[in-house]
Every structure is written in structure tokens, then in C-alpha cells.
Amino acid sequence: MDIGTVQSVDIDNEMRTAYMDYAMSVIVSRALPDARDGLKPVHRRILYAMHDMGIRSNTAYKKSARIVGEVLGKYHPHGDMAVYDAMARLAQDFSMRYPLVDGQGNFGSIDGDSPAAMRYTEARMDARAEEMLVDIDKNTVDFIDNFDGTLQEPMVLPARLPNMLLNGASGIAVGMATNIPPHNLREINEAIVYLIDHIDTIDDITPEDLMKFVPGPDFPTGGVIIGTEAIKQAYSTGRGRIIMRGLAHIEDMRSGRYRIVITEIPYQLNKTTLIERIAELARSGKLDAISDLRDESDRRGMSIVIELKRGAQPKRVLNQLYKYTALQSTFGVNNLALVDGQPRLLPLKRSLQIFIEHRQEIITRRSQFELDKARQRAHILDGLLIALANLDDVIKTIRESADADEAKTNLVTRFKLSEAQAQAILDMQLRRLAALERMKIEEEQRQIKERIAYLEDLLANPKKILTVIKEDLQAMSDKYGDPRRTRISPDEAEELNDEDLVPDEPMLITLTERGYIKRVSPSVHRTRSRGRRGASGQTMRDEDEVIMMINARTLDTLLFFTDKGKVYSERVYQIPDANRTDKGIPLVNVISLENGENVTAAVPVPDFNLANYCTMVTTLGKIKRVELSEFSSVRNSGLIAMNLDNDDTLGWVRPTSGKDEIMIITAQGRALRFEEKEVRAMGRQAGGVRAITLRGKDRVTAMEVVEPEGSLLIVTENGYGKRTPLSEYPSKGRGTGGVYTIDHTALPKIGHIAAARVVQTKDEITLISAGGIVLRLKVKDISEQGRSTRGVRLMDILKGDSVAALARLEKTSAPASSMETANGEDAVEETEEMIEENGEE
Template structure:
């Protein structure tokens, strides 16, 4: 027995369906709509529906490249009302982009007014701007009146629109495309029309040509903003072969000599789709944060052309070193990804190779050629039929005039008349046969043409013109007939059309020459800090509350300095701007500061916690200059420690690097350079232990080993020294005392030790 109950007739009950199926079907419908009608371009004309409708609406408004302009609001309104039922803002944005020569390699819209700029400023409102088509757009529409493509009803069925434009050149690759659909995306860079046409001509001659061979004609993208592609040729070939990949694109720059050894870098071209204003802001930020210390200033002196001036901090810097640093830290170098995901025949999305995209365009051009030829033959047949009737009328002019003059209904009379002898004379020069209503009778079309003929056309000269026109049309029809049956003639005609496109939009065209150049990019190596920063002496001062500053020059370390109320000096030492400064926190974590990035010494400095992620509860144990190759003794208040190479404590981020592991309430307490052969440890209980340095392990990170055993309290200080030279410290009077006979305090590591010698400091520290 079935559980399903049919609802009674005339019932208001609603049939239910599983939620999974309902959502799945609706989401699939949405996904297909997005893929086919919004995001992905057609491989044939390279346009999305909104762009295609904009151009078609402008054509309907007769906005030719040689005509006048119309308000953009009128254009976007017509597109929205007639063909594209979406927001007018989206339509206007799409149209404005087609007019931006920094976004589109071959603009399809000629804009008048503010259509935005390379700084990223938005276009003016549509009521303030005007537009018309360019000659490039007209080339995409050529043949639209000749049944070159199919038409379909618009969204409300009141008008028709083209499914695809005839496109006399491969616009998909010429202008590129970008879009994000559901589950897929596309990103195609622009290319040079001359190179594309050469590749198409080669593909016509050699249909089985390999993708790598096409690269002889298309070496890579040609971006409207120029720039330099530094991607290896092998990677470019792989990208075009698979339809996926990317291109490293750099700004174009030159060194401008200022005389007396001074120079500056001038950037004349920036990478594609990089907003100049944001690029300038980023470079200014690099100067402020001192991430590129050798860059002193950035000035934007651009007018119609790009001119960004980069001033080095010192003339001793190599310009290539400066630019390599900027490539790594800014958008002076970007990576443009390639994803040639397009609609094949306007239906099927597919990631295509370069050859497949060109093949789709050429096959479409052949279809357009045949449809235009068939349309032209229909027009010729209709005209020949009319000419045949007119010639018959001229051969029997008196009879025609007599019928028209005296017959009450001349049209049926002319159609009933037998003109068979004259039909033979009218068609004896060709095998063309018109379709008369009967043998020797005129058709309705021919009779209408005779009746509409003007009296001035009854001249003898007009009869000769008709015969000449008939002969020319018959010759043209024969050529078209041969064209439709001969594939070789078709490809020859397509080649001629492509050569005309190359002649029109090639090197002589305003935007025809290649803009993007190619170069080999060497590896961007890590530049030593000394090469980027001018070495200058400084004095680093850190207060008890952690305010740090770098004073110019090596000042007297005993000089009295100003500090905030309640604060005082903690660390003060001489350094240089190229030094790395190591900070050791009580959490056992090491932090690295760049001396050149420290705030100047005119004020009180800045809290070091703004420069590194040192917790508020943590204290600064030590602050010193990094010396490569040196080793450090680190120890905690619990009496555990080890030896760590100083090269292994350098932190690359502001979060620092954990080296000495401590567990509360223990804290990191000692960080001393290693020298000599022995270790001296003193606890809070004033007991001193001396043992051999070799008993301490060398580690990169960890808790360490026990240095000294305590019954109560913990470690106070530790130091390394040479046993033969004795152990030194400062007594309460400030005098240096040295104890050479240390046998009483010598022992094994982890011992308790003996009470400190007479005169040992009360703060239980060795220095």
C-alpha cells in the first residue's frame, strides 16, 4: 500500500518535495545563469552579455565612430530598458570600463568627459558624460545586417538582440576578460592584434600547428599600461599550452642623472590594473616604516604620462638593488594569473589553450563568412529577378506602356501577358533562371518594379545600365557560389579579411604598437643591510620603563639625559645604524630590532612594546648589539640554563623567538656573552659555585640543565670567565677586585656552592 495520498480535486493543498532537491535545482539554475549570462566571455566575440548589449544598443542609436556623442545616461537607459534588465549603475560601470584606455587594450567606447583614471578615481555620473563607439567596436559589429549571426528575443519578447557579434578580429585575446562565476572563474590578459592576426594566418595555413609554434607570433600578453614581463619563456609556453599559469609583470623605470653624482629613479610604466595612487601610498608607507631604508622619498609628477620619482637615501646605492627591494615589497612587480576559461559556442565552459581559443575564433569566422555569402546571394537573386523584369519591359516598352495606359488593372494584365521570347533574350548570357509565375510570365515582384519605374528611366542609357548591372551581379553570384562550396576559397577570403584588420589596427593605428616588453629577471637576492643603510654612529638609550631612542653620534655615556617623570636610564651604549639590536625578555623570548628603525633622540623615544610584542607583565632582561658567531649563556631564576649560538636567536617577526623555556613563577634572568673556560654562578643565598664551561650543553631552545642547587630562593647571576685570570667583581666602593684562588668555590655543576668571598657585592651580581 502506498503512503502517498493524492490531493482531492479543487484542493488548496500544495505538493511538497525534498528540501535538498528543491535547493539543488534552484541553485543549479542560478549557477548556470551566472556562468552563461554574466561572468564568462564567449570565445567567439570575447564579450559578456552586458558588453554585447551595450555595443548593440549604441549601434541602434547610430553612435558611430565618426558621428556625434550621446549622453551616457541615455545609452545605459536604453540598454537597461531594451536588453539588460539589471541596475543602470552596473551597466554604466561596464560601459565606462570599455572606454578606459588603461584597462582595455583596444577601447570599444569613445568617452567624452571624466571616465576615471589610473589613480583609481571613479567616472563621473552618467548624466555628465557622453559616449560613442570606436572603430574597433564597429569592426566587431561588421556584418550584423547580413544575417551573420543568430538573433533572439530580448527579456520581454518585444525586441531582438544578437546572440553573438560577428567580430572581425579575436577580441577575446585582444582585450582580455575577467570574471568570477559559480565554481569557476576566468582571467585572460590582453594581447596585440597584429600578433594575433599573424598567429591566425599561420593557423589557417597549418591547421595542425602546435601551441609552442604559435608563440613565435604571440610571445606574450600586451598590457595597455605597458610594463615588462619577466616570466621565463618555458613558463609562458606552459601557461598557453594548458590555459592556466601566470606572468610576472614589472614596472618600467630608468635612472635620471642629476649631476654631481646624484641620481633618481623615474618609473614611467606601472603594472596592469595597479592603481597609481595606492602604489604611491604603499611606497610612502615603506619609507615611513623603514622597510626599505635606502628609499628616501617618493614623488608623483604624473600628468598625461606616468612619472613617479624615487629618491635614494644615498647616491652610493645601486639602482638595481633599490628596485629589487621595491619589487619584493610593493606592487612595482605583480603576478597576473592566466585562466582561459571561456564559453565554447556560447554554451559550454572550458579551460582552453591558446590554439583552442584561436581555433574557435577562426571556425566562427568561417561560419560568419558563409552566412554573409548566403545572405548576399539572396539579395542578388532578388535583384536579378527585378532586373530581368525591367529588361523585359524595355524590350517591349510600347506594349508595357499600352497596358498601363489603357488597362483598368495593369498589374494582373502585365502578369498574364506572355513574354517568353524576351525572357530568353534577358537570360541568354547566363545559366541563371528567374522564378516567374509561369512560363514567360512576369512575377509579382517584377511587375511591382515595372509599375514603380520612373519615366526618366525610359532612356536608352538606363537599359544599358540594367544590362551591365545584371552582368556584374551574375558574376558576383557565381563567385559566391564557388566560395560556398570551396573550403580553400573560404579560408583565403578569411585571410584577406584578417590582413585588412591588421592593416587597420596594426602598427599605424594609434594603439597598434606593442607596449609591453620582455626581459629576463635575475634572482632577487637578500641584500645585506650594509648595502641598504648608510653606516652612521648612534647612541642607543633605553629607560627603565622601556622607552627606547637612538641619538645621533657617539655621545658621552656618562652624560645626563632627560627622561619622563618617574623614569630613568637602564641601558645606554654606542652602536651604528647597520646594527641589529637584541632584546631579551623575562619570558625567555628574544626580539630583534633594527637600529636604523629606532626613533630619533630629540624626544623621549617610543615604548619598545610598540615595536615588538613584549607582554606588559614581562621585563627587559638585557639589550645589546648582535655580533654574528658569538655564543650566549642564558639562565632562569630557577637556576636552569644552557649555551645558545647568537645566530640562532635572531627573530624575523615582531613576535620574537622563544629560546629559554620558563615556567611561572620562574623568569629569565641572565643573558651573558660566553668567553673563557669556566662558569661562575651566585644565588640569592649569596652562595657561589664555579664549574667548567664544558659541563653546559649548547642548545637552540629548551629549559636547559641545572646550574646550581638551592634550598630556598633562586639564581641571582651567572657569568663565564677564564679560570687562570681569576673571577672579578666590583666591591661596594666601586673598586674592581679579582679572586684567583677559587679552589674553595670550584665544584661540579648543580652543586650548592660556598658563601661568596669577602667584599662581594650586596646585590649578588658580578658586574
């Protein structure tokens, strides 16, 4: 038996050669995208097959099985599921930033559900996919034989869109892998335009320059990218490690509980897997603060609701979710793509350059193709015009010829035409001999000549081709561009700052004499009528009284000033949130007070650059100004804010601009107005100067900053009050005694002045008594009276109780029209109103 020729081979070389052939086949033909159109062969063949079948974005859907069969039979001899899975992914809006297939039916979900069988689903090209194939019939790309040599397929698509960066890619080859993140169309196009505009100095363009236009990847599922350093590294080298986080916010529930709502998750994360992981952690006790977990996602968007137990700290739980679940994930950027058939690691600039070079070649080849066609048509039109100019002779020549071949030869010989021109004359219809038709031929010839001149100029000037690319990109941005979905946190730490997780909301902070502090939303105190008793605002301990109420926002920095002249600092959101009737927690849990030290003033600071100075006044009438920036960084043990005399205490602090006017109000009814500039700015450890001259045992009870068109609201210990226009207070010199601001003869009845604030008519105020009763009023409901009057009853004070503090609620932070309460406490307050009306305790 003849077994053929036997050859001896080196097994090492044979294995090496076979493996390398296999490896290169996988790399080039399966796993890696082409850097020009960003497509792998299977995706390119799917789109080209749909194009060949005439399936456009404006045509009817076709069965997916029919499309898969076309791809398998003509271009891609692999498994049908490999083709169908690739096509399904092109239709998934959670996988593709800009889907290239318009699917109808079940093409899978973010929950990990598989697409329905191909016999059930239908598909057609998306409009963006058509842009990938535009001009493919104009000799813009090279074609190669298909697997059996019977058909031709494109090596690359013309790709009017920079698809590789827009939709990204992922794949595992032999010994290498690619993982390219998706980006925003508008941002990528702006970066390409920037490169084109600076094409002569392109080598000088840095990743930082491009990041002005492309701040980072833009994932279809949104989320948050933590830090910019990893993005810069990925854009500079082609490799990087990007930290992704889902987007979540915290909502209040009834009875002081919270829930975390996740609305966006990291790219390529299975939502069901995330929920199962959270449930597993809750069952195991690792996340013991979770009381309920459910998925409320619907067509309007994603919503994973995590309800927390009473007393749980929502920010802490959210940080645990980031730590123990895939709610925080890593995207390993590896921009590996085929360049001239070879795998190359591509930085951002090089990726954009390759697309520009590809489009230059496409437009050059398209222009050359159109130029050749235009020249051919112009040649034919020249022949037709010669025939029309010699119509009788042409007709006579044709009639005298024996057949068509002889007629063509005679026309070529007699009129010096080419064979193509002669054939066109013979094919010309008789209706073209009409005068109007002749004019159309002449107009077409004129347009063709203009087109030829344009194309010749375009091909002769490469920079004009770049202009065409820019125009195409602008058209694509206008047509398909959309806003960025993924947010980028500039914080380079992998842990988000707490303020990134806290909504910016108005808050009321109360402080008691025994040092209990809490914060509540202003909406829990409903606006009431003047003269009412008010609602219970705080459960008081024995012999404890409320001494202070501060209006601030959650993201403000709260500066605490003490009776010993020191200052401490804490963010408002770090103060525990509580119910209206809760007593709060000891202040020593918030700031590190010394023994015997008490907080006497607190100033909320939204931004240390918004005010120039911090103005302080003591109970014995001394005043001092310090630059606010001195307190922008306060250590845990506090800082000296003002040196005090032995018998004096620091009582009031306000931020000022340096051009304000100051109002000092005393307990016995004196008020002094003077210009801030009369007090020079001092260092932190200075002692201050005299602000007002006090008489007898009088003490300062308030310090305010004058506002245009404002009024001075006075509230006495027994609940009487009034507002007086600031225009009635003449400006005096610093250190004088001031003028009366209330009927001092009525002090035994109405009580000494307990608090005073400068207010506007649109504002509201909140009064709180030493016994914890709270009353919220509209300023416009408080009568405006002269300086020497006693005022009217604002609050019904019980025997043994007295007004302790007054907070101003500006309209921007607490709408006066709001009549709703938080935490579902409407019923409680309605019951309290009934008790008041019946005269019961």
C-alpha cells in the same frame, strides 16, 4: 480559502536544481565571455544599443545616461551603475588594450579615480567597435528575444577582430573564474594567418610554433614580463602564472645621489596604491634609503620619482621595491570562456581556432545572404529587360487592363513573368525607358551576374573563405595595429639580472698602487688645452699613486690580471660609482686577491665572442697568446693566466684577433713591431716566449695592437709626449731589439716613457698623474712628430709628481665635442682654471 495544489518535493533535489539554475545563469548571462566575440552579455548589449541608436565613431557624442537608459530599457534589466561601469571600462585605455568606446569626459584614471556621473560624460563607438558589428544586418548571427519579448538582440557579434585575446576578460562566476590577458593585434593576426596557412596540418602545430608570432601578452600599461616558461604553460593549457614588473630606470643626481624613475606599472595596478605602499615602507624604515617620493605623471606619460639618500645602492633599492610592493605582481592566466554555451578552458591554439570557425560561419552566412539578394535582383533585372525588349506590347497590355491587379496578371500571363517581375515593371518610372537608363540596367545585370558567380564559387570552396578571413585580418592589422608595449625578459628567474637594470654607458676605471678602485663617467673630466695642469681627479692617501686607468662600458666584463700571472673577473657595473675626487674603495672588496698580489693589467670585454685571443706581455719582455674563451668563466679565487719566472711580472694584456700586429714599447724608448702569428697559441698555464730583447735595466712599459691609419702616442714621466704614424715603425722579427721611438738623449729631461697607446685622430685621451691630477686632451691637438724627436709638453707636472697612466677615449664612447661635466661640477673646474691662471697651488 483555496490555496491551490500542495506538492511534496525533495528539498535536496529542489535546492540542487535551484542552485544549478542560478549558477548557470551567472555563468552564461553575466560572468564569462563568449569565446567567439570575447564579450559578456552586458558589453554586447552596450555595443548593439549604440549601433541601433546610430552612434558611430564619426557621429556626435551622446550623453552616457542616454546610452545607459537605452541598454536598460531594451536589453539589460539590471542596475544602471552596472551598465555604466561596464561602458566606462570599455573606454579606459589603461584597462583595454584596444578600447571599444570613445569616451569624452572623466571615465576614471589609473590612479583609481571613479568615472564622473553618467549625466556629465559622453560617448560614442570607437572605430574598432564598428568592426565588431560589421555585417550584423546580413543574417550573419542569430537573434533572440530580449527580456520582455518585445525586441530582438544578437546572441553573438560578427566580430571581425579577435576581441577575446586582444582585450582579454576577467570575471567571477559561481565556482569558477576567468582571467584572460590582452594581446597585440598584429601578433594575434599573424598567428591566425599561420593557422590558416597550415589548416591541413593544424593538429601538428605546437604552442612553440605560435609563440614565434605571439611571444606573450601585451598589456595596455606596458611593463615587463619575467620569463617565458609561464607563458608557454598558459598557452599550452589555458592556465599559467605570469610575473609582471613595472619599468624603471636609474638616473644620476647631483652630489653622487641617485633616483629611481618608474615609467610603467603592472597591468591593473592602482598607481596611487603603489605610491602609498612605497611611502608606508619608507616611513616604517623597511626602505630606509628613500629620501623623497613624488608623482610627476602628466599627459606625456607616467613618472613616479623616488629620490635616494647619499650612498644608497639604487639597484638594491629597486630590487626591494620589486620584493615589497606591487611593482612586481602576478597575473594568473585562466582562459575560461563559453563554447556552445558551456564554460571551457582554452589553450591559445583552440582560442584561435574558435575565432577562425566563427569567421568562417559569418562569411558563409553573409555570402549566402548576399547571394540570395543578388539572385533576387538579377531576377528583377531580367524582368525589366524583357519589358524594355517588348516595350510597346507591355504598355499596350497595361493600358488595356482595368486596374493594377489585372495588369500584373496580364503581364505574368502574356510575357511569362513572375509576380515580382511584373510588380517591378509596374513600379518602373518612365525615365527608365530612356536609352541611357536601359544601358545602366544592362550594366547592373552584368555586375550582378559576376557577383553571383563569385559568391557561388566562394561558398563552394571553403579555402577561399579562409582567404577572405586572411584579407580581413591584414586589413585590420594595417588599420589598427600598433607596436608591442610590454617587454618580455627571457630570463626565467623571477629576479631580474642586475644588468637588466643598468644603462650601457662609457666609464673610466682608475686603480691606485695601494689598491683603491673606482669608476666615473668620462664626462666629469672636461677636455682642456695641451700643456695645462689638469683638474684634481682623485683624493690620494699618503704615499699612494694612480697606476692604471681603463676605458670600459658598464655592461662589460673586466678581466683583472695580476703580477703573479692570475686573472680575476668582475662586471664593470659592480665596481662602485664615485665622484671625480673620491678615492674609491679597496680592490679586495671587488675581487679576492691573495696577500701581496697586485693588479697590473685590466681588459674590458664586451663579448667573449668578439675577439679570438688574449695576448699578454711581461715587464721582462715575454709574450703569450691564450684563447679569450678560456677566461669567459673565472671563479672567485681566480685562474692561472700565465706562468712567470721568479723575477718577472705580468704587465699588459690586450684582446687580439689572431691576425694583428703587436707593438712593444720600453721605458728607455725602444719600440718593436711584429706579427701576432709569430706567437703560437698556448694553454693557460704555459710560460710564454721572448717578445723583445731588452738592454741593460730597460723594462717593457707598454704593449699595443696596431690599427690601420693609427699613430703611436708616447707620454713620458715628466708630461712630454707626441704621436708618430705607425708607418714609421718597420715590422721586425719577434725577439729583436726594435727601433728608437723617442730622442733617447733627452730622457734625463723628459723622463722615461711612462705610457704609450695606439690612437686615432678623432680620439681623446685622459692622462692621470701619480698624485691624482687628471687631464683630458684631444688627440688632434697633440703634434705629430718623427720617431727620434722628444715631443712637446702635454701636461704640467708638479715637482715630485709624474705621469702614471694613460686612457684612450674613443669617439664612440666619449664625444670629443662634449664640454659639459656630470654632477654639476662645472663651477669647480672653472675655479680650478682660475687658480691655474693665477699660478696658485
